[in-house]
Amino acid sequence: MTAALTFDGLDSVVLDIEGTTSATGFVVDVLYPYSRERFGALLAERGAEPAVRRAADQVREAAGEPAADAARIERILGGWLDEDRKATPLKTLQGIIWSEGFARGDLVSHFYPDTIPALRRWHAAGLRLHVYSSGSVAAQRAWFGHTPEGDLLPLVEGFYDTENAGPKQSPESYAAITAAIGAEPARTLFLSDRPGELDAARAAGWRTVGVRRPGEPYFEQGVGDHPEAACLDELTLTRRTP
Template sequence: MSQALTVDSVVLDIEGTTSATGFVVDVLYPYSRSRFGALLSERSGDPDVARAVAQVREELGDPSADNVRIEKALNAWLDEDRKATPLKTLQGVIWSEGFARGDLVSHFYDDVIPALRTWHAAGVRLHVYSSGSVAAQRAWFRSSPEGDLLPLVEGLYDTENAGPKQDPASYRAIARALGLAEAPERVLFLSDRPGELDAAREAGWRTVGVRRPGEPYYEQGVGDHAQAGAFDEITLFRSTP
């Protein structure tokens, strides 16, 4: 269904919304799984790695957990598709390096990049909120099939700098960062997950559920949220204060 909205900012989910879940699960997850061990043994002094390792130990309740135990936990969380912050941090480190080397090129649905360029040209501010780390998001947008899209995006948010994606407080925190705490209705969230859309709406945001055939949440639907099957069904105009 076509949607036309006047907003200041649009916040994008990635997996299932801009990009195929299958690519993440079938390409990125195995890539990170094969490199966890080397990362833990070779990069323990890296601040991001050290912080994530400490968080894994805290989650496990085992402050002395060694690299073997930590890698086992990471792989178990990967199997569960658990949105654990330290897992996403370490995946982000690995994926960033993979994109930089040219091992990986990110996936976007065909309708997404033209829409992002159109919205950006119209003055709508673009942001990302994903369970994947900010580092992974940055690498993802920098390594698209059409080159570096990062100049289109103003802000990147994840579960570490914003909070859990089904918690309305996370969306309120992002609205504050956007300078729209007093006008959350000027923020639009696009996601395929009804729980995330519900949380955003509770925080006062506008919402459109993106339903793409073949995605995990397609059959479930997006509840009573407005919906679109692709980004080219969404027309955005920039609001003015």
């Protein structure tokens, strides 16, 4: 078991989702198949909607196939899912599908048992909570809005993805979030299971914790030289005093 960690003088906590607050297996085993089954209908029936059309054009550009029709785009998306590629248009279309699935009650998000109590505890202590995930903002909002314990959106101040912030292993993305949330980098703590993301956040001046949960894809890789926690219960976070 890792030792307890204390971080004083914080303003903001930014959380990854998969592998940090929630099980990657749930996303892969439940959400990915749900979206795979619905890409075709979304592209064929709602291709004229601005968000769908824009994402489809981004798929064509990324694949180098400007004439790709809806059926071909569906196959490309399926291939990206098989590769677990963090492509923005894939995440956009998944976000549309998942948001509607959560709203219908088809889906309920997953959180590790220690996560929701920790989020409530930190929020009550005056810390500003944000989310930065490769999943689209729409998917993130649906995830936090439809949990086993109800709507957690009031706990979270802001949501960031690869479109409104940038790639998760780029320090510039974390600098962009710093500018958006208006918190000093040294008073911002980032929680993630991926060492490349932690390195990028630290390069932008953030404080970091690697969350290393057994069974997650990055568990064996470790978190490099970042402070390590096995669960959020091991973190004691306090807000800066005026």
